[in-house]
Amino acid sequence: MNNKKIYRSFLGICLGVLTTSCHTSSQVRLVVLPDIQTYTRLYPEVAYSQAQWVVDHADSVDFVLQLGDLTDHNKPNQWDVAAKALNMMDSKVPYAFVMGNHDLGKNSNKRDSKLFNEYFPYDKYSRMKYFGGAYEEGKMDNVWYTFKAGGLRWLVVCLEFGPRDSVLAWADKVIKKHPRHKVIIETHAYMYYDDTRMGEGDRWLPTSYGLGKRKDDPDPVNNGEQMWDKLVSKNSNVLFVFSGHVMDDGTGMLVSVGEHGNKVYQMLANYQGGIKNSLKGKSGFLRIVDIDVKRKIVKVQTYSPYRDEYRRGEDSEYLFENVDF
Numbered sequence: 001m002n003n004k005k006i007y008r009s010f011l012g013i014c015l016g017v018l019t020t021s022c023h024t025s026s027q028v029r030l031v032v033l034p035d036i037q038t039y040t041r042l043y044p045e046v047a048y049s050q051a052q053w054v055v056d057h058a059d060s061v062d063f064v065l066q067l068g069d070l071t072d073h074n075k076p077n078q079w080d081v082a083a084k085a086l087n088m089m090d091s092k093v094p095y096a097f098v099m100g101n102h103d104l105g106k107n108s109n110k111r112d113s114k115l116f117n118e119y120f121p122y123d124k125y126s127r128m129k130y131f132g133g134a135y136e137e138g139k140m141d142n143v144w145y146t147f148k149a150g151g152l153r154w155l156v157v158c159l160e161f162g163p164r165d166s167v168l169a170w171a172d173k174v175i176k177k178h179p180r181h182k183v184i185i186e187t188h189a190y191m192y193y194d195d196t197r198m199g200e201g202d203r204w205l206p207t208s209y210g211l212g213k214r215k216d217d218p219d220p221v222n223n224g225e226q227m228w229d230k231l232v233s234k235n236s237n238v239l240f241v242f243s244g245h246v247m248d249d250g251t252g253m254l255v256s257v258g259e260h261g262n263k264v265y266q267m268l269a270n271y272q273g274g275i276k277n278s279l280k281g282k283s284g285f286l287r288i289v290d291i292d293v294k295r296k297i298v299k300v301q302t303y304s305p306y307r308d309e310y311r312r313g314e315d316s317e318y319l320f321e322n323v324d325f
Contacts, residue, residue, distance in 0.1 A: 026294035035069035038273035038281030053305035067244035068100030068188030109210030162206025162221030190243035191268035197224035236260035
């Protein structure tokens with residue numbers, strides 16, 4: 001059964017359960033910024049409006065997650081916009097980001113993160129109080145953060161586009177060193193628009209890009225289903241996985257049970273140009289994920305600060321009940 005339809009019935013009853021005007025000690029608010037490549041190339045004002053909305057609501061936002069494709073063509077003028085937008089949140093609210101395929105070298109044939117690390121330098125972010133560590137010292141390609149909210153400790157693990165086996169092994173060690181933290185994983189490519197994880201036969205697989213085509217690669221890249229098998233399902237404290245990248249309607253949602261009986265809430269959000277009904281990318285939609293630990297509820301909404309408009313429908317607003325925190 002379509003996962004969106006499973007939770008649709010809850011909306012009419014429970015959509016108003018979590019208030020947005022009062023942020024209590026048992027509540028957590030995550031803001032998810034999907035691919036911004038269309039904005040950094042063509043409509044910088046949209047990217048700035050998203051960041052400004054976060055700043056204006058900083059007192060109720062606990063953490064921001066940007067899902068990659070910060071640029072469209074990995075060019076300095078687009079990195080300028082991306083850095084200006086995210087830097088607006090400096091010292092206002094903790095935030096994390098990952099690289100997408102458009103942020104790598106030409107045609108994503110290699111992991112060229114030179115400009116990414118130039119505009120989002122390790123020396124800056126490693127000094128942030130919520131920064132935890134990196135897979136490679138001096139590089140922001142794969143990093144982790146911690147924060148406290150809702151009476152819980154949280155671990156955010158940021159993974160590269162098509163994470164290599166060695167990166168997944170590193171992430172597994174990081175998660176296992178934080179057994180009492182609730183884990184949020186963000187990576188650019190993981191979920192597919194049909195409410196499944198990315199796997200064989202799907203479009204836009206990391207393994208179909210230049211960096212993933214080598215058959216005898218000693219450190220191969222991984223698609224969503226492989227990430228689930230090798231990392232996500234094996235850790236009892238993983239709660240969320242957020243991703244972007246995939247086109248069509250740019251949305252997907254799946255709840256899966258890991259090897260230890262824990263439910264993992266996996267979500268795709270992508271509203272860039274080329275997505276159905278995206279209005280040339282100027283929609284500017286982001287995701288608001290409101291968590292009420294006491295009531296065991298997670299509510300997801302899709303909102304555009306640029307248009308001051310909520311996106312309605314079962315793929316854009318839904319609610320999870322009886323979440324085990």
